[in-house]
Amino acid sequence: MNRLIHDVADESGTAALGAALGRALPNGTTVALCGTLGAGKTRLVQAIAEACGVDRRNVVSPTFVLIQEYHGRRPVYHIDAYRVRDEDDFEQLGPDEYFEGDGLTLVEWADRVEVCLPPDRVEVHIDVTGPTSRRFEILALGAGYDDAIEQLRAALG
Numbered sequence: 001m002n003r004l005i006h007d008v009a010d011e012s013g014t015a016a017l018g019a020a021l022g023r024a025l026p027n028g029t030t031v032a033l034c035g036t037l038g039a040g041k042t043r044l045v046q047a048i049a050e051a052c053g054v055d056r057r058n059v060v061s062p063t064f065v066l067i068q069e070y071h072g073r074r075p076v077y078h079i080d081a082y083r084v085r086d087e088d089d090f091e092q093l094g095p096d097e098y099f100e101g102d103g104l105t106l107v108e109w110a111d112r113v114e115v116c117l118p119p120d121r122v123e124v125h126i127d128v129t130g131p132t133s134r135r136f137e138i139l140a141l142g143a144g145y146d147d148a149i150e151q152l153r154a155a156l157g
């Protein structure tokens with residue numbers, strides 16, 4: 001398991017981390033985002049999507065449509081599990097199609113549907129450490145992310 005801890009002072013730090021993730025993560029990666037209300041999950045998704053060539057103004061939490069597809073240089077799928085009732089409800093959305101696809105799949109509130117997630121994935125846990133400061137813990141589960149994590153380490157200094 002590959003693990004990286006990254007502290008940011010403010011939103012621009014989150015944006016920079018998202019940009020680095022968007023550049024480093026290989027096609028087909030599922031990213032599980034965990035953190036309390038307002039931790040910055042959607043803000044991070046915006047930065048990741050932007051690095052993939054998506055206009056970030058199009059990236060909002062998929063509140064009514066639970067899955068959004070963005071078409072940048074590569075497809076980005078944005079899923080928000082906040083409003084799903086349970087795992088069965090989530091499975092109804094057909095998430096495996098996205099997990100098995102070639103795009104980047106980003107799942108907010110992933111801890112609510114953990115059993116439905118692919119075992120090979122990248123987890124991002126966000127802790128609110130102050131009004132604008134955040135601690136990110138990035139965990140690469142499964143093989144195939146070594147290069148991405150090294151690239152990320154180099155990018156973040």
Ligand SMILES: Nc1ncnc2c1ncn2[C@@H]1O[C@H](COP(=O)(O)OP(=O)(O)OP(=O)(O)O)[C@@H](O)[C@H]1O
Pocket residue numbers: 008009010011012013014035036037038039040041042043044061108131132133134
């Ligand atoms: N370091 C930071 N990183 C990200 N957002 C920050 C940071 N500091 C302050 N903020 C603010 O916190 C809020 C984060 O909102 P965001 O929608 O990204 O959270 P979220 O985790 O997706 O919440 P929800 O659980 O409601 O989906 C924004 O209003 C943003 O401006």
Ligand SMILES: [Mg+2]
Pocket residue numbers: 041042043061108
């Ligand atoms: Mg959100």
